[in-house]
Amino acid sequence: MLIYFTELLKKAFKVGFFHLISANILLQIAGFGGQIFLTRVLPIEDIGRIRLMQSYIGIFSVIATLGINTAILKICSERITDESKKNYLVSGLKFNIISSIFVILSAITLIHFKVLSSDNITNKLLYLYLIQIPFTVVFGLIMAFIQSQKKIQLMSKIQSISKILVLLLSTSLAFVMGINGYVVGTVITNIVLVILLIQLSRKKYDLKINTKLASEGVKKIIKLGSLSFGTSLLWTLILSFNIVIAGFMSIDNKEIAYYGIANLIITTLMMIPMSLNQIMVPYISEKTNNHDEIARILTLYQKRMYILMLPLIIASYYLVPIFLPIVFGNKYSNSIDYFKILLLGLLFWCVYSPKNNILTSIGRMDINLYTYTFSFIIYIISNSLLIKWFGMNGAAYGFTLTFFFTIFINGFFYRRVMK
Incomplete structure (x- = not known):
């Protein structure tokens, strides 16, 4: 067992697994505005507002993406020419810039009529926060x-x-300007970084803006993108839409903030199996038509998932309640109960996510769409009822129940495909 674990660590270093984990965790922390630091300088109500805004931006960004990112990942992992890959990327960028403009205009309309929130402060901040979507x-x-x-x-x-740059600027301005500084810092840093990234990508990959993709290529992007779009949107909603439901039910912003901290820790822990998933996609994609090899990969894949996550989940159950008040402050001790409920949901997700990722890798986004459609129905019903009865505890129960039932839904569809 020790020899196997040592070999697994060597391979993980070789393929960049630990680089990816560290980057994903930083992404998660920065995505919530450096929550660890903000909880020291902002009122609990503002933390609740930030969590609600993050939920909306996450949903709008997925809508604006239209699943093109997953389509590009799948298509460009295949054995096609470098020129074709660049053409797909440029075409995807054009699609997404146009779709982002439509999403921003639609979101502005919703904010104007106070559909997203009845809180005036949240609505004013959302106007500025939307700019970062494209x-x-x-x-x-x-x-x-x-x-x-x-x-x-x-x-x-x-x-x-x-x-790291987003984290530094947004939290620095939050110290000076409060929640307004957090929003301004996040938007400005994202804009500057993406402009620089586009320039670097054009030089590295010799991208040409006037590139045209053949009609067959456009159809392929749209087909794969539309399927993965539905799946990505439903996944994003499952992660955070219960916070939106709580907002509609006028749950106290403090309770939303407590739940948001617990949810932040869970989604940060989720970065570890997600990093494994990200690394596996290109390798599985190369074996799309070899079902025997796919079956072998799944067995190995699941074993690695359990080796990674079971010790981590057990350790988190005992250690997070000790360190959470130290890191975030004693006023966030109420987050511990939410965390323990959500941790069980994380375990359920780890059970089925390898199969889910294999289906994505072999281009069966339609199956994942069916899976998450059923899961989201369960999610909406359970969260609507449980939040009404138990407040934010109900949100945690609804999250966990959804992933429990998804194990069986995912298993059913996966078996049908592999037959």
Whole structure:
């Protein structure tokens, strides 16, 4: 067992697994505005507002992406010419810039009529916060292309540097200007970083803006993108839409903040199996038509997932309640109960996510779409009822129940495909 674990660590270092984990964790922390630091300088109500805004931006960004990032990852992982890969990337960027503009205009309309929130402060901040959507989408698309080329360490370095800069500027301005400074810092840093990334990508990959993709290529992007779009949107909603439901039900912003901290820790822990998933996609994609090899990979894949996550989940159950008040402050001790419930949901997700990722890698986004459609129905029903009855505890229960039932839904569809 020790020999196997040692070999696994060596391989993980070789493919850039630990680089990717560190980058993903930094991305998660920066994505929530350096929450560890903000909890020391902002009122709990403002932390609740930030969490709600982050939920909306996450949803709008997925809508603006239209699943093109997953399509690029899948297509550019295949054995096609470098010129074709660049053409796909440029075409994807054009699609996403146009779609981002439509999403921003739609979101402004919703904010104007106070559909997203009845809180005036949140609505005013959202107008500015929306500006980052096209830049976030473009960043994600370029990262998907780099990942498809198995340049994991390069991707990790770019993510790490960019997210550290976002973290530093947003939290520094938050000290000076409060929640307004956090929003301004996040938007400005994202804009500057993406402009620089586009310039670097044009030089490195010799990208030409006037590139045209054949109609067959456009159809392929749209087909794969539309399927992965639905799946990505549903996944994003499952991660955070219960916070939106709580907002509609006028749950206290303090309770939303406590839940948000617990959810932040869970999604940060989720970065570890997600890093494994990201690394596996290009390798599985190469074996798309070899079902025997796919079955072998799944067995190995699941074993690695359990070796990674079971010790981590057990340790987190005992250690997070000790360190959470130290890191975030004693006033966030209420987050511990939410965390323990959500931790069980993380375990359920780890059980089925390898199968889910294999289906993505072999181009069966339609199956993942069916899976998450059923899961989201369970999610909406359970969260709507449980939040009404139990407040934010109900949100944690709804999250965990959804992943429990998804194990069986995913298993059913996976078996049908592999037959």
